[in-house]
Structure formats: C-alpha cells, structure tokens
Amino acid sequence: MTRINNESIQFKFPEDFWWGSSASATQTEGAADLDGKGKNIWDHWFEIEANRFFDGVGPQDTSQFYYKYKEDIQLMKEIGHNSFRLSISWSRLFPEGKGEMNEKAVEFYNNVIDALIAAEIEPFVNLYHFDMPLALQETGGWNNRETVDAYEKYAETCFSLFGDRVKKWFTHNEPIVPVEGGYLYDFHYPNEVNFRKAVQVAYHTILSSAKAIKIYKSMKLDGKIGIILNLTPSYPRSQHPADLKASVLCDAFFNRSFLDPSVKGTFPTELVDILKEEGYLPVIEDGDLAIINENTVDLLGVNYYQPRRVKAKDNLPNPDSPFMPDRYFDNYIMPGRKMNVYRGWEIYEKGVYDILINLKENYGNIECFISENGMGVEGEERFRNEDGMIEDDYRIDFISEHLKWVHKALLEGSNVKGYHLWTFMDNWSWSNAYKNRYGFVSVNLDKDNERTVKKSGYWFKDVAANNGF
Numbered sequence: 003m004t005r006i007n008n009e010s011i012q013f014k015f016p017e018d019f020w021w022g023s024s025a026s027a028t029q030t031e032g033a034a035d036l037d038g039k040g041k042n043i044w045d046h047w048f049e050i051e052a053n054r055f056f057d058g059v060g061p062q063d064t065s066q067f068y069y070k071y072k073e074d075i076q077l078m079k080e081i082g083h084n085s086f087r088l089s090i091s092w093s094r095l096f097p098e099g100k101g102e103m104n105e106k107a108v109e110f111y112n113n114v115i116d117a118l119i120a121a122e123i124e125p126f127v128n129l130y131h132f133d134m135p136l137a138l139q140e141t142g143g144w145n146n147r148e149t150v151d152a153y154e155k156y157a158e159t160c161f162s163l164f165g166d167r168v169k170k171w172f173t174h175n176e177p178i179v180p181v182e183g184g185y186l187y188d189f190h191y192p193n194e195v196n197f198r199k200a201v202q203v204a205y206h207t208i209l210s211s212a213k214a215i216k217i218y219k220s221m222k223l224d225g226k227i228g229i230i231l232n233l234t235p236s237y238p239r240s241q242h243p244a245d246l247k248a249s250v251l252c253d254a255f256f257n258r259s260f261l262d263p264s265v266k267g268t269f270p271t272e273l274v275d276i277l278k279e280e281g282y283l284p285v286i287e288d289g290d291l292a293i294i295n296e297n298t299v300d301l302l303g304v305n306y307y308q309p310r311r312v313k314a315k316d317n318l319p320n321p322d323s324p325f326m327p328d329r330y331f332d333n334y335i336m337p338g339r340k341m342n343v344y345r346g347w348e349i350y351e352k353g354v355y356d357i358l359i360n361l362k363e364n365y366g367n368i369e370c371f372i373s374e375n376g377m378g379v380e381g382e383e384r385f386r387n388e389d390g391m392i393e394d395d396y397r398i399d400f401i402s403e404h405l406k407w408v409h410k411a412l413l414e415g416s417n418v419k420g421y422h423l424w425t426f427m428d429n430w431s432w433s434n435a436y437k438n439r440y441g442f443v444s445v446n447l448d449k450d451n452e453r454t455v456k457k458s459g460y461w462f463k464d465v466a467a468n469n470g471f
Contacts, residue, residue: 028132030425100152372422405471
C-alpha cells in the first residue's frame, strides 16, 4: 500500500470516521430458496415476469454472499473498511413474514456479524430493504395495518438475537422507493398505480419505523437506531415564485415526507394540506401520531446519487389521469449538466453538501453519515488491465469529488460521521440485475462469482488508512 505523506493530505477527516460500504440481502446473498428461506416479492415477480429483469437474471443467485461471506469480509478488511452496512432478509428469518422463525437464518446472520466483528468491522444492520415477504404482500403488504404488527415482531426478534453485538440499527432503507415503485410508477412489485394506497403504504412504513424505535429504546440496548433516506435535493429552475413553490412541494413529497416524521416526529404541513385538500389523508388510528412524535431517530443514513430539478407546471394535468405528485411540478433538464450516461443520472457533487447543511440548519444537526453514494457503469470488463484489475478511475473521481463536499460540510460544523459507498462488490440491482456495476470489487458471473479488487478499492484503502486524501 502506498503510504500518503500526512502533510500532503488536503482533505483530512476525523480519526473515528466510518469508512466502508453498504449492501442488501436480496441483492447479494443468493440462496433465495435454500435453508428454509421464504419467498419475497422479488422472487415472486421474477417467476411471473422474468422479462422485466435485465438479461433475465433474477435474485436466486445474485453475488453468493450467503456462501462467500468469510472471503468477502476479509476483502472488506483488506480495502480499509471499519464499518459495513448489511440488511437482514425478513423472509429468510420469518419465511411467512411472521409465525415460525428459521433457525438456519439465525445461524447465518450470527456468523456474519461475528465475522465482521472479528475483522474489526462494525456491522450496521438495516431491517428492511425493499424485500417484503410474499406471504405478507398477498394480504396487502404495507397497505395492510397487520404488516406493521408483523414488522414490529420481526424487529424485536432481531434486536433480541443480535442487539448484544450490533450497535447501529436502521429500520428502513429508502422507504420512499417502494412507495414510488410499487404504487405510483410501476418499477417494483405489486406494480399498482394507486395514489391512495401509496399514501397509506408510506404512512404505515413511517409508523412501523417509530414502533421499532420504541421497542428498541424499551429494551435498553447499548446502541443507536435510525433510518436511511435517499435525500434528493429539489432544485428550482429559477428564483421565480412559481418555480420556488414547485421545488418546495416536490421536496415535501419526496424528501420531507419521511425526513420530517423520522427526525422531528411531525409531518410537513405543505404535504398534509395537499392530502387533505385532495381527499387522500391516510387512515390513522388513535395514538399513532403520538408514537411517531415520541420515537424519532438517533442517527440518519443519507443516500445521495443525483439531484432533482423542477419547475412550475407548463400545462394543467389531465383531470382523468391518475393522481400523481407531479400534478404540482414538472421535472426540468438543466442545460450543460454532467451525466452518468450509463445510469441516465446527473452527477452533481455539491448536492451532498447541500443535504448536510440542510440537516445542520433545519434538523438539529442530527448525527448522520453518507450511507450510499456511488456510480453504476456498464461494461466495466473493458477497463480490465493485463494484471486482471479493473481500472475504474472514473469511480475514484466520483467518490473523491463527493468527499470534498462532505469535507467542506464537516468544516462548517455538519455532524457527518462517515462515508459508505454503494457498494462493496458488484451486485444485483433489482430489475437492472447486473447491467450497471457499482462495487469496489468486481464479481465475475462467468467464473463462479470470482472476486477481484478494482483500482478504486485500493485507492479507498489508502483513504481509510490516512483518514483523507
């Protein structure tokens, strides 16, 4: 490893900064129908509509973390991780989502947690990452209040089983995404377009998070519990009042809908006013709002990939079309924007700074960390050199440019504690499967998922060793 001279480090981070990466169960474990695991919605959707998945690759194999976790954790250690975020597969632990527990799953997650700790990598454990057990989806998923009860029991079980060793817990990852994908824009199962259900699903998800936090606090465990939100700044096209209003409403729908109740315990008034006016308020039971208000997060994971740019609506929406959030704004394509052409996403590094400063100024400077940030690139094999290493300088550039803005926020007093890349190794990306690669480590699907560290992995090792670059 090339040691960087400390005097030459321009961007220095605190000694206890969290360096690592994030992943999820369904996207990495494989073994989708082995050792007693029940089906989740991804297993089912692939069975009935395999054509919706890139190259017809489903979740049954993914990256084989279930078998290769020891090797993977050693690689994490080798490239400088002091922390790693994983998720527990609800349907592996409870094949039906509730009822009988699967002891094989308990053994697996105990082994993974113990192996991480033995390697001096702190496990950050997330409970829900888009993977509803199919048995619960068949009775309505998050639209059904009983799913909240099942989740509460699942969370309590996880805290009891693993809470002696796991000190960083997260209730949900990107909870707005199953709302958008499953009930508005048709990119997750159950592929419904139904704004009323979308609102109820979002509400039950928030309630489930608060209830899990309440249980965690009541168990007096020595740790912190939070939530992971994909915060996507809503930038207005101009300072015209109509554009500004569009950005405020867009922000209320897609960011503050989960951020405000999670951190402040209240819902954004702009959003509540719209739902009330349009007749879409969720069904709320007595005592719910007090539970949400009193059980806010200790810690916030921030996922940032791209900005959202909006403008006032050009045309009135068709009154006969389904109700959608973009009744209140139009998306705006900024001329000259920098793009990741493979993913179709704008690259705007300053966005991560704007998020952190917003949290500092408007959310009590809550303790937070960048829990996902990353760059998906198609066809990375063409960058493999004669020594067998993928030279992903574009990823090094992407990470370092974002870290510069994280560093600036840190200097200005942001309570940001770490940076986790999405992701450790190339993984299966939902309906995109293995189309775009994100990892520090390459996974060769043609060679039994052989792992090789990319150039970015070795670069990250230096950054972590020196707490800076």
